[in-house]
Amino acid sequence: MTLDLIIRRVDDVGRITLNRPKALHALTLAMVEAMAQALSGWRDDPSVARILIDHAEGTRGFCAGGDIRALADSVGGDGKLMEAFFTAEYRLNVLIHNYPKPVIALMDGIVMGGGVGISVHGAHRIATENTVFAMPETAIGLFTDVGAGWFLPRLSGYLGTWLALTGARLKGADVVAAGIATHYVADAAEFKSGLLNGSDVLLKSHLAEPAYAPHMAEINRAFAGDTVPEIITALEAGSDWGRAQAQILKTRCPVSMTVTLKHLRMGRAMTRFEDVMIQEYRLARRLTRRADFAEGVRAVVVDRDQNPRWSPAHADDVDNALITELFTPLSPELF
Numbered sequence: 001m002t003l004d005l006i007i008r009r010v011d012d013v014g015r016i017t018l019n020r021p022k023a024l025h026a027l028t029l030a031m032v033e034a035m036a037q038a039l040s041g042w043r044d045d046p047s048v049a050r051i052l053i054d055h056a057e058g059t060r061g062f063c064a065g066g067d068i069r070a071l072a073d074s075v076g077g078d079g080k081l082m083e084a085f086f087t088a089e090y091r092l093n094v095l096i097h098n099y100p101k102p103v104i105a106l107m108d109g110i111v112m113g114g115g116v117g118i119s120v121h122g123a124h125r126i127a128t129e130n131t132v133f134a135m136p137e138t139a140i141g142l143f144t145d146v147g148a149g150w151f152l153p154r155l156s157g158y159l160g161t162w163l164a165l166t167g168a169r170l171k172g173a174d175v176v177a178a179g180i181a182t183h184y185v186a187d188a189a190e191f192k193s194g195l196l197n198g199s200d201v202l203l204k205s206h207l208a209e210p211a212y213a214p215h216m217a218e219i220n221r222a223f224a225g226d227t228v229p230e231i232i233t234a235l236e237a238g239s240d241w242g243r244a245q246a247q248i249l250k251t252r253c254p255v256s257m258t259v260t261l262k263h264l265r266m267g268r269a270m271t272r273f274e275d276v277m278i279q280e281y282r283l284a285r286r287l288t289r290r291a292d293f294a295e296g297v298r299a300v301v302v303d304r305d306q307n308p309r310w311s312p313a314h315a316d317d318v319d320n321a322l323i324t325e326l327f328t329p330l331s332p333e334l335f
Contacts, residue, residue: 002030006056007038010196012049014042019056024064027114029081032088035118039095050102052195053118055109062106062131065113068140072297075288086284089114090277090334093147097121097273104195107131107181108188117146120180121273127181128188129172136167138252140296141308143260143283149267149276155179157216158223164260165223165231166248170212177210218242228257228315253292253308254315258323259283274335279327281334286326 004025006017016035018025042048055061066085074081096103096118103122111119111133119125127133135144135152144152144164152160155178162168163178175181185191212219222234222242228249235246249257263283267276287293292310299308312318 002028002034004028004031005034007034009048010052011198012047013052013196014038014045014048014050015052015054015196017054017056018061018063019059021056021059021061023067024110025055025059025061025115026064026068027066027089027118028070029085029088032085032092032114036088036092036095039092039099043100048101050104051099051122052104052106052192053122054106054192057189061109062111063115063118064110065115068113068297069301071288072294072301075293079289082288083285086281086288087334089117089146090281090284093117093121094274094277094335097147097150099123106188106192107133107175111175112136114146116148120151121147124183125181126188126191127172127175127184128191129186130188131175131181132169132171133175133178133180134167134169135164138165138256138260139167139308140300141253141256141290141292141294141310142287142296143256143263143280145280145284147273147276147280149263149280150270150273151180153264153268157220159212159216159219161223161261161264162219162245164264165228165252165257166245167252168212168248170210173208174210174212178212215239215241228254228261228318231261232315249315253296253310254312254318255290255292255310255322256287256296257315258318259287259326262323262327278334282328282330283326285330 004020006019008015071082104124105119105122106126107119108128109130135148137144152164170178173184176184218238222231225231225234232246232249235242270276295308299305
């Protein structure tokens, strides 16, 4: 057990509350393992009807991801923490995806990386006015994981590809419009109170046009490209907004973007969630050992100069043989 989680029963609700506020509830290995243990125990317990995942009252949240700095430190050492974390995290994602009871995630705040993995695969994902969703992994030399290879390519058109490559943020009700959250509530506290007290809760699923709607035609045209350079070229030939997206892509890790694009295209064709997670485990094990990951963490998390030096520096120079190698099977695999 860990003090960074509060796990308890409230009548017929199994409740898991993230409680690591100084790190925006970023997940540690102990937190992931404790969540999996609780969910496994409640899965066949007839007195537990549904699960609520939220974050501690009065704290910022929901969950900013995994403890990236700790993982980077692990890779600089024996790498055992990194391997154990991804193994536990991805198995937790599968557990939530296949859970036989409703898993309700209250995405009230920042929802990034690992926070996406513990919310988006549940039956009910509740956005609020505080919700900020993003998958910013290409900015730190990684790729969009935690099951992103499954859900992002299944969003409308190429919306998921835009979100994955640029790390763009969606806020509030736009997270519902995108299909990432299932419902929207104006008052998170009222929602939780109603759920835990057995009262009726008003959920909204049909909302106003999202902020990204005016750009969807351009997103679908440009992000349909087969390669990152093709996507950048298409964006540069478009609107001011499109050219701004191209500039963002030029700051992201070229290998990470190339891997992410291929992963999403392959994930769209996969029919088993577990197969996506097996592929993600291969990529996570290998990408975290590349110098780009250490450099991305340095630039974004440690020094915060936002000036990473990628290798290679440009998407045109990414070696196809390297990409093929990153996707090859591991022994042993995740499952």
